[in-house]
Amino acid sequence: MFGIGEAEINAVADTIRRGILTRFQGGTEGYLARSERALAEKTGVKHALMVNSGTSALMCAMVALGIGKGDEVLISAYTWISTPLAPMLLQAIPKLVEVDESLTMDPDDLERKITPRTRAIVVIHMANRPCDMARIMAVAERHGIPVVEDACQAVGGVYRGRRLGSIGRIGCFSFNNYKNISCGEGGAILTDDDELFDRARLWHDAGTFVQDYDAPVKIPFFAGQDYRASEIEGALIWEQLKRLDPGLAMLRERVKLATDVIQQEGKYQIAPHRDPESAASLAIQFETPEEFARVAAKKNWKNIHDTAGRHVYTNWTPLVEKRTYRDDINPFLTEAGRNASFDADAAPRTLDILKRTMYVDVPWDAPLAEIERMMRDL
Ligand SMILES: Cc1ncc(COP(=O)(O)O)c(C=O)c1O
Secondary structure, three states: OOOOOOHHHHHHHHHHHHHHOOOOHHHHHHHHHHHHHHHHHHHHOOEEEOOOOOHHHHHHHHHHHHOOOOOEEEEOOOOOOHHHHHHOOOOEEEEEOOOOOOOOOOOHHHHHHHHEEEEHHHHHOOOOOOOHHHHHHHHHHHOOOOOEEEEOOOOOOOOEEEOOOOOOEEEEEEEOOOOOOOOOOOEEEOOOOOOHHHHHHHHHHHOOOOOOOOOOOOOOOOOOOOOOOHHHHHHHHHHHHHHHHHHHHHHHHHHHHHHHHHHHOOOEEEEOOOOOOHHHOEEEEEOHHHHHHHHHHHHOOHHHHOOOHHHHHHHOOEEEEEOOOOOOOOHHHHHOHHHHHHOOHHHHHHHHHHOOEEEEOOOOOOOOHHHHHHHHOO
Protein backbone atom coordinates (compact mmCIF):
# COMPACT_ATOMS: atom_id res chain seq x y z
CA MET A 1 0.00 0.00 0.00
CA PHE A 2 1.16 3.51 -0.79
CA GLY A 3 -0.01 5.02 2.50
CA ILE A 4 -3.33 5.92 4.10
CA GLY A 5 -4.17 8.97 6.21
CA GLU A 6 -6.20 12.14 6.69
CA ALA A 7 -7.64 12.21 3.17
CA GLU A 8 -9.16 8.76 3.62
CA ILE A 9 -10.39 9.63 7.13
CA ASN A 10 -12.13 12.73 5.77
CA ALA A 11 -13.73 10.88 2.86
CA VAL A 12 -15.10 8.17 5.15
CA ALA A 13 -16.29 10.78 7.68
CA ASP A 14 -18.02 12.64 4.85
CA THR A 15 -19.80 9.44 3.78
CA ILE A 16 -21.01 8.79 7.32
CA ARG A 17 -22.02 12.39 8.04
CA ARG A 18 -24.15 12.49 4.92
CA GLY A 19 -25.59 9.07 5.75
CA ILE A 20 -24.94 7.82 2.23
CA LEU A 21 -23.61 4.31 2.69
CA THR A 22 -24.83 2.44 -0.38
CA ARG A 23 -24.36 2.81 -4.13
CA PHE A 24 -28.09 3.36 -4.50
CA GLN A 25 -28.08 6.39 -2.21
CA GLY A 26 -24.93 7.76 -3.82
CA GLY A 27 -26.14 7.56 -7.41
CA THR A 28 -23.97 8.81 -10.25
CA GLU A 29 -22.16 11.29 -8.01
CA GLY A 30 -21.53 8.83 -5.17
CA TYR A 31 -18.01 7.73 -4.30
CA LEU A 32 -18.47 4.30 -5.91
CA ALA A 33 -19.64 5.74 -9.22
CA ARG A 34 -16.86 8.35 -9.19
CA SER A 35 -14.22 5.76 -8.28
CA GLU A 36 -15.44 3.48 -11.07
CA ARG A 37 -15.17 6.31 -13.61
CA ALA A 38 -11.68 7.10 -12.33
CA LEU A 39 -10.65 3.43 -12.51
CA ALA A 40 -11.98 3.12 -16.07
CA GLU A 41 -10.26 6.32 -17.13
CA LYS A 42 -6.93 5.41 -15.53
CA THR A 43 -6.85 1.94 -17.06
CA GLY A 44 -8.30 3.02 -20.39
CA VAL A 45 -11.32 0.69 -20.41
CA LYS A 46 -14.98 1.49 -21.04
CA HIS A 47 -16.43 -0.04 -17.86
CA ALA A 48 -15.32 -0.60 -14.27
CA LEU A 49 -17.45 -2.15 -11.54
CA MET A 50 -16.43 -2.14 -7.90
CA VAL A 51 -17.27 -5.28 -5.93
CA ASN A 52 -16.55 -6.50 -2.42
CA SER A 53 -13.35 -8.51 -3.14
CA GLY A 54 -10.93 -9.72 -5.78
CA THR A 55 -12.45 -13.18 -5.38
CA SER A 56 -15.86 -11.69 -6.26
CA ALA A 57 -14.30 -9.95 -9.26
CA LEU A 58 -13.01 -13.32 -10.51
CA MET A 59 -16.45 -14.91 -10.01
CA CYS A 60 -18.02 -12.04 -11.99
CA ALA A 61 -15.47 -12.58 -14.77
CA MET A 62 -16.23 -16.30 -14.98
CA VAL A 63 -20.00 -15.72 -14.99
CA ALA A 64 -19.69 -12.91 -17.55
CA LEU A 65 -17.85 -15.30 -19.88
CA GLY A 66 -20.48 -17.98 -19.29
CA ILE A 67 -18.05 -20.45 -17.68
CA GLY A 68 -19.74 -23.52 -16.20
CA LYS A 69 -20.09 -27.27 -16.01
CA GLY A 70 -17.45 -29.29 -17.86
CA ASP A 71 -15.49 -26.27 -19.13
CA GLU A 72 -11.74 -26.08 -18.60
CA VAL A 73 -10.13 -22.87 -17.40
CA LEU A 74 -6.35 -22.57 -17.68
CA ILE A 75 -4.62 -20.71 -14.84
CA SER A 76 -1.00 -20.35 -13.86
CA ALA A 77 0.23 -22.63 -11.10
CA TYR A 78 1.49 -19.75 -8.96
CA THR A 79 -1.41 -17.62 -7.72
CA TRP A 80 -3.65 -17.08 -4.71
CA ILE A 81 -6.15 -19.92 -4.23
CA SER A 82 -9.11 -17.66 -5.20
CA THR A 83 -8.10 -17.83 -8.88
CA PRO A 84 -8.82 -21.57 -9.27
CA LEU A 85 -11.72 -21.51 -6.78
CA ALA A 86 -13.83 -19.26 -9.04
CA PRO A 87 -14.14 -21.75 -11.93
CA MET A 88 -14.24 -24.71 -9.52
CA LEU A 89 -17.31 -23.33 -7.71
CA LEU A 90 -19.03 -22.87 -11.07
CA GLN A 91 -18.37 -26.57 -11.81
CA ALA A 92 -15.66 -25.82 -14.35
CA ILE A 93 -12.26 -27.51 -14.13
CA PRO A 94 -9.26 -25.31 -13.33
CA LYS A 95 -6.12 -26.66 -15.04
CA LEU A 96 -2.58 -25.66 -14.24
CA VAL A 97 -0.16 -23.94 -16.60
CA GLU A 98 3.49 -23.69 -15.55
CA VAL A 99 5.10 -20.35 -14.78
CA ASP A 100 8.49 -19.54 -16.26
CA GLU A 101 11.42 -17.76 -14.62
CA SER A 102 9.49 -14.46 -14.68
CA LEU A 103 7.08 -16.06 -12.12
CA THR A 104 4.21 -15.56 -14.58
CA MET A 105 2.46 -17.86 -17.08
CA ASP A 106 4.72 -19.65 -19.56
CA PRO A 107 3.18 -18.98 -23.02
CA ASP A 108 4.64 -22.23 -24.45
CA ASP A 109 3.10 -24.35 -21.70
CA LEU A 110 -0.18 -22.44 -22.17
CA GLU A 111 -0.32 -23.53 -25.79
CA ARG A 112 0.45 -27.16 -24.84
CA LYS A 113 -2.36 -27.22 -22.25
CA ILE A 114 -5.16 -25.96 -24.53
CA THR A 115 -7.78 -28.63 -25.32
CA PRO A 116 -11.13 -28.50 -27.16
CA ARG A 117 -12.76 -27.93 -23.73
CA THR A 118 -10.71 -24.81 -22.86
CA ARG A 119 -13.10 -21.86 -22.43
CA ALA A 120 -10.93 -19.24 -20.71
CA ILE A 121 -7.34 -18.43 -19.81
CA VAL A 122 -6.67 -16.63 -16.53
CA VAL A 123 -3.24 -15.01 -16.42
CA ILE A 124 -1.94 -13.68 -13.12
CA HIS A 125 0.29 -10.63 -12.79
CA MET A 126 1.86 -11.80 -9.55
CA ALA A 127 3.45 -9.35 -7.15
CA ASN A 128 3.37 -6.45 -9.65
CA ARG A 129 5.06 -8.62 -12.31
CA PRO A 130 3.31 -8.45 -15.70
CA CYS A 131 2.84 -11.59 -17.78
CA ASP A 132 4.22 -11.86 -21.30
CA MET A 133 0.97 -10.44 -22.66
CA ALA A 134 2.16 -10.15 -26.27
CA ARG A 135 2.80 -13.88 -26.53
CA ILE A 136 -0.15 -14.90 -24.35
CA MET A 137 -2.63 -12.82 -26.36
CA ALA A 138 -1.19 -14.25 -29.59
CA VAL A 139 -1.76 -17.82 -28.35
CA ALA A 140 -5.26 -16.97 -27.06
CA GLU A 141 -6.26 -15.26 -30.30
CA ARG A 142 -4.95 -18.15 -32.38
CA HIS A 143 -7.29 -20.48 -30.47
CA GLY A 144 -10.16 -18.00 -30.03
CA ILE A 145 -10.12 -18.23 -26.22
CA PRO A 146 -10.83 -15.18 -23.99
CA VAL A 147 -8.16 -14.01 -21.54
CA VAL A 148 -8.97 -12.82 -18.02
CA GLU A 149 -6.22 -10.83 -16.32
CA ASP A 150 -6.04 -11.43 -12.59
CA ALA A 151 -4.35 -8.13 -11.77
CA CYS A 152 -5.28 -8.36 -8.09
CA GLN A 153 -1.61 -8.02 -7.14
CA ALA A 154 -0.76 -5.44 -9.79
CA VAL A 155 -3.33 -2.61 -9.65
CA GLY A 156 -1.97 0.32 -11.66
CA GLY A 157 0.86 -1.69 -13.23
CA VAL A 158 1.72 -1.50 -16.92
CA TYR A 159 2.92 -3.77 -19.70
CA ARG A 160 4.50 -2.01 -22.69
CA GLY A 161 2.60 1.17 -21.86
CA ARG A 162 -0.81 -0.46 -21.33
CA ARG A 163 -2.38 -0.77 -17.91
CA LEU A 164 -2.65 -4.29 -16.56
CA GLY A 165 -6.26 -5.44 -16.51
CA SER A 166 -7.05 -3.63 -19.77
CA ILE A 167 -5.35 -6.00 -22.24
CA GLY A 168 -7.48 -9.17 -21.99
CA ARG A 169 -11.30 -9.36 -22.26
CA ILE A 170 -11.75 -8.75 -18.51
CA GLY A 171 -9.43 -7.51 -15.76
CA CYS A 172 -9.82 -8.21 -12.04
CA PHE A 173 -8.48 -6.09 -9.17
CA SER A 174 -8.31 -6.67 -5.42
CA PHE A 175 -8.28 -3.87 -2.86
CA ASN A 176 -7.59 -6.02 0.19
CA ASN A 177 -5.12 -4.91 2.80
CA TYR A 178 -2.01 -6.24 1.04
CA LYS A 179 -2.60 -4.63 -2.35
CA ASN A 180 -1.27 -1.49 -4.07
CA ILE A 181 -4.37 0.41 -2.99
CA SER A 182 -6.82 -0.75 -0.36
CA CYS A 183 -10.21 -0.22 1.19
CA GLY A 184 -9.72 -3.09 3.64
CA GLU A 185 -11.63 -5.57 1.48
CA GLY A 186 -12.78 -4.85 -2.05
CA GLY A 187 -12.21 -5.40 -5.74
CA ALA A 188 -13.18 -4.35 -9.24
CA ILE A 189 -13.69 -5.74 -12.69
CA LEU A 190 -12.77 -3.93 -15.89
CA THR A 191 -13.92 -4.53 -19.45
CA ASP A 192 -14.57 -2.80 -22.76
CA ASP A 193 -17.40 -5.18 -23.59
CA ASP A 194 -20.95 -3.92 -22.88
CA GLU A 195 -22.50 -7.36 -22.64
CA LEU A 196 -19.81 -8.82 -20.38
CA PHE A 197 -20.22 -5.75 -18.17
CA ASP A 198 -24.00 -6.23 -17.97
CA ARG A 199 -23.58 -9.89 -17.09
CA ALA A 200 -21.08 -9.02 -14.34
CA ARG A 201 -23.38 -6.29 -12.99
CA LEU A 202 -26.36 -8.63 -12.85
CA TRP A 203 -24.40 -11.38 -11.11
CA HIS A 204 -22.96 -8.92 -8.56
CA ASP A 205 -26.35 -7.51 -7.60
CA ALA A 206 -28.74 -10.43 -7.11
CA GLY A 207 -29.56 -10.60 -10.80
CA THR A 208 -31.57 -7.37 -10.75
CA PHE A 209 -29.39 -4.34 -11.34
CA VAL A 210 -32.26 -1.93 -12.01
CA GLN A 211 -31.29 1.35 -10.42
CA ASP A 212 -32.99 4.35 -11.97
CA TYR A 213 -29.83 6.37 -12.35
CA ASP A 214 -28.01 3.61 -14.14
CA ALA A 215 -27.89 2.86 -17.85
CA PRO A 216 -30.46 0.12 -18.52
CA VAL A 217 -29.18 -3.42 -18.68
CA LYS A 218 -29.77 -4.76 -22.19
CA ILE A 219 -29.81 -8.49 -21.39
CA PRO A 220 -32.45 -10.59 -19.58
CA PHE A 221 -32.09 -10.82 -15.81
CA PHE A 222 -30.64 -14.07 -14.47
CA ALA A 223 -30.14 -15.29 -10.91
CA GLY A 224 -27.12 -13.71 -9.22
CA GLN A 225 -25.35 -13.06 -5.93
CA ASP A 226 -24.70 -9.98 -3.80
CA TYR A 227 -21.11 -8.83 -4.21
CA ARG A 228 -21.95 -5.13 -3.77
CA ALA A 229 -19.34 -2.72 -2.46
CA SER A 230 -20.38 0.09 -0.10
CA GLU A 231 -19.89 3.83 -0.41
CA ILE A 232 -17.35 3.64 2.42
CA GLU A 233 -15.20 1.38 0.24
CA GLY A 234 -15.85 3.72 -2.69
CA ALA A 235 -14.70 6.70 -0.61
CA LEU A 236 -11.49 4.95 0.40
CA ILE A 237 -10.67 3.94 -3.18
CA TRP A 238 -11.45 7.48 -4.42
CA GLU A 239 -8.67 8.79 -2.19
CA GLN A 240 -6.37 5.78 -2.59
CA LEU A 241 -6.42 6.18 -6.39
CA LYS A 242 -4.74 9.56 -5.95
CA ARG A 243 -1.82 7.81 -4.25
CA LEU A 244 -1.49 5.02 -6.83
CA ASP A 245 0.61 6.51 -9.63
CA PRO A 246 2.88 8.62 -7.39
CA GLY A 247 3.44 5.55 -5.17
CA LEU A 248 4.18 3.31 -8.16
CA ALA A 249 6.58 5.91 -9.56
CA MET A 250 8.51 5.96 -6.28
CA LEU A 251 8.55 2.16 -6.14
CA ARG A 252 9.78 1.92 -9.75
CA GLU A 253 12.59 4.38 -9.09
CA ARG A 254 13.72 2.30 -6.10
CA VAL A 255 13.41 -1.02 -7.94
CA LYS A 256 15.52 0.40 -10.77
CA LEU A 257 18.19 1.60 -8.35
CA ALA A 258 18.15 -1.73 -6.47
CA THR A 259 18.44 -3.65 -9.77
CA ASP A 260 21.38 -1.50 -10.90
CA VAL A 261 23.20 -1.97 -7.59
CA ILE A 262 22.68 -5.76 -7.57
CA GLN A 263 23.92 -5.94 -11.15
CA GLN A 264 27.00 -3.85 -10.32
CA GLU A 265 27.79 -6.07 -7.35
CA GLY A 266 27.42 -9.11 -9.61
CA LYS A 267 26.67 -11.56 -6.80
CA TYR A 268 23.12 -12.53 -7.72
CA GLN A 269 21.07 -13.22 -10.81
CA ILE A 270 17.91 -11.12 -11.20
CA ALA A 271 14.73 -12.99 -12.21
CA PRO A 272 13.55 -11.96 -15.70
CA HIS A 273 10.81 -9.36 -15.90
CA ARG A 274 8.46 -9.09 -18.91
CA ASP A 275 8.62 -5.28 -19.04
CA PRO A 276 11.87 -4.26 -17.32
CA GLU A 277 11.34 -0.55 -18.08
CA SER A 278 8.31 -0.44 -15.78
CA ALA A 279 9.47 -2.95 -13.15
CA ALA A 280 7.85 -2.46 -9.74
CA SER A 281 9.06 -5.78 -8.31
CA LEU A 282 12.44 -7.40 -7.83
CA ALA A 283 13.36 -11.06 -7.36
CA ILE A 284 16.67 -12.90 -7.36
CA GLN A 285 17.05 -16.37 -8.76
CA PHE A 286 19.51 -19.24 -8.50
CA GLU A 287 20.30 -22.08 -10.91
CA THR A 288 19.00 -24.81 -8.59
CA PRO A 289 17.05 -25.09 -5.32
CA GLU A 290 20.21 -26.56 -3.77
CA GLU A 291 22.24 -23.50 -4.70
CA PHE A 292 19.54 -21.26 -3.23
CA ALA A 293 19.56 -23.35 -0.03
CA ARG A 294 23.35 -23.09 0.25
CA VAL A 295 23.29 -19.27 0.10
CA ALA A 296 20.07 -18.99 2.12
CA ALA A 297 21.54 -20.96 5.02
CA LYS A 298 24.18 -18.26 5.54
CA LYS A 299 21.80 -15.34 5.02
CA ASN A 300 18.73 -16.70 6.79
CA TRP A 301 16.72 -16.27 3.56
CA LYS A 302 13.59 -18.12 2.56
CA ASN A 303 12.48 -18.90 -1.00
CA ILE A 304 9.00 -18.17 -2.40
CA HIS A 305 7.98 -21.82 -2.13
CA ASP A 306 8.44 -21.81 1.65
CA THR A 307 6.88 -18.41 2.32
CA ALA A 308 3.97 -18.05 -0.08
CA GLY A 309 1.43 -20.33 1.67
CA ARG A 310 -1.71 -20.77 -0.40
CA HIS A 311 -0.14 -19.03 -3.39
CA VAL A 312 1.65 -22.37 -4.05
CA TYR A 313 -0.70 -24.84 -5.74
CA THR A 314 0.34 -27.81 -3.61
CA ASN A 315 -1.10 -25.89 -0.62
CA TRP A 316 -4.54 -25.38 -2.22
CA THR A 317 -6.15 -27.94 0.09
CA PRO A 318 -9.71 -27.90 -1.35
CA LEU A 319 -8.25 -28.46 -4.83
CA VAL A 320 -5.56 -30.96 -3.82
CA GLU A 321 -8.24 -32.92 -1.92
CA LYS A 322 -10.83 -32.15 -4.62
CA ARG A 323 -13.53 -31.15 -2.17
CA THR A 324 -16.63 -28.99 -2.58
CA TYR A 325 -19.41 -28.61 -0.01
CA ARG A 326 -21.34 -31.40 -1.68
CA ASP A 327 -20.29 -33.98 -4.21
CA ASP A 328 -22.81 -33.32 -6.96
CA ILE A 329 -21.35 -29.89 -7.72
CA ASN A 330 -17.75 -31.17 -7.67
CA PRO A 331 -16.18 -30.79 -11.14
CA PHE A 332 -13.37 -33.18 -10.24
CA LEU A 333 -15.80 -36.07 -9.69
CA THR A 334 -17.00 -35.91 -13.31
CA GLU A 335 -15.54 -37.84 -16.22
CA ALA A 336 -14.07 -34.61 -17.63
CA GLY A 337 -12.49 -33.58 -14.31
CA ARG A 338 -11.11 -36.88 -13.10
CA ASN A 339 -7.63 -36.35 -14.57
CA ALA A 340 -7.08 -32.86 -13.18
CA SER A 341 -4.25 -32.97 -10.65
CA PHE A 342 -2.79 -30.61 -8.08
CA ASP A 343 -0.13 -33.06 -6.89
CA ALA A 344 3.53 -32.11 -6.89
CA ASP A 345 4.04 -33.57 -10.36
CA ALA A 346 1.24 -31.46 -11.93
CA ALA A 347 3.45 -28.37 -12.42
CA PRO A 348 6.96 -29.44 -11.35
CA ARG A 349 8.75 -26.62 -13.14
CA THR A 350 6.76 -24.03 -11.18
CA LEU A 351 7.73 -25.67 -7.88
CA ASP A 352 11.39 -25.79 -8.96
CA ILE A 353 11.36 -22.07 -9.87
CA LEU A 354 9.63 -21.10 -6.61
CA LYS A 355 12.27 -23.06 -4.67
CA ARG A 356 15.15 -21.16 -6.27
CA THR A 357 13.66 -17.65 -6.32
CA MET A 358 13.30 -15.02 -3.61
CA TYR A 359 11.65 -11.58 -3.68
CA VAL A 360 13.87 -8.70 -2.63
CA ASP A 361 11.94 -6.30 -0.42
CA VAL A 362 12.23 -2.78 -1.87
CA PRO A 363 10.38 -0.30 0.40
CA TRP A 364 8.53 2.14 -1.88
CA ASP A 365 9.24 5.20 0.29
CA ALA A 366 12.71 4.51 1.71
CA PRO A 367 15.44 7.10 1.01
CA LEU A 368 17.45 6.18 -2.10
CA ALA A 369 20.68 6.03 -0.09
CA GLU A 370 19.06 3.50 2.20
CA ILE A 371 18.02 1.33 -0.78
CA GLU A 372 21.56 1.48 -2.13
CA ARG A 373 23.02 0.45 1.23
CA MET A 374 20.50 -2.42 1.61
CA MET A 375 21.34 -3.79 -1.84
CA ARG A 376 25.11 -3.55 -1.33
CA ASP A 377 24.67 -5.51 1.92
CA LEU A 378 22.41 -8.15 0.33
C1 LIG B 1 -3.56 -13.11 -7.41
C2 LIG B 1 -4.78 -12.92 -6.57
N1 LIG B 1 -5.99 -13.23 -7.06
C3 LIG B 1 -7.12 -13.06 -6.35
C4 LIG B 1 -7.09 -12.57 -5.06
C5 LIG B 1 -8.35 -12.44 -4.30
O1 LIG B 1 -8.56 -11.15 -3.80
P1 LIG B 1 -9.40 -10.90 -2.46
O2 LIG B 1 -8.53 -11.28 -1.30
O3 LIG B 1 -9.69 -9.43 -2.51
O4 LIG B 1 -10.63 -11.73 -2.56
C6 LIG B 1 -5.86 -12.22 -4.50
C7 LIG B 1 -5.80 -11.68 -3.14
O5 LIG B 1 -5.11 -12.04 -2.26
C8 LIG B 1 -4.67 -12.42 -5.26
O6 LIG B 1 -3.48 -12.12 -4.75
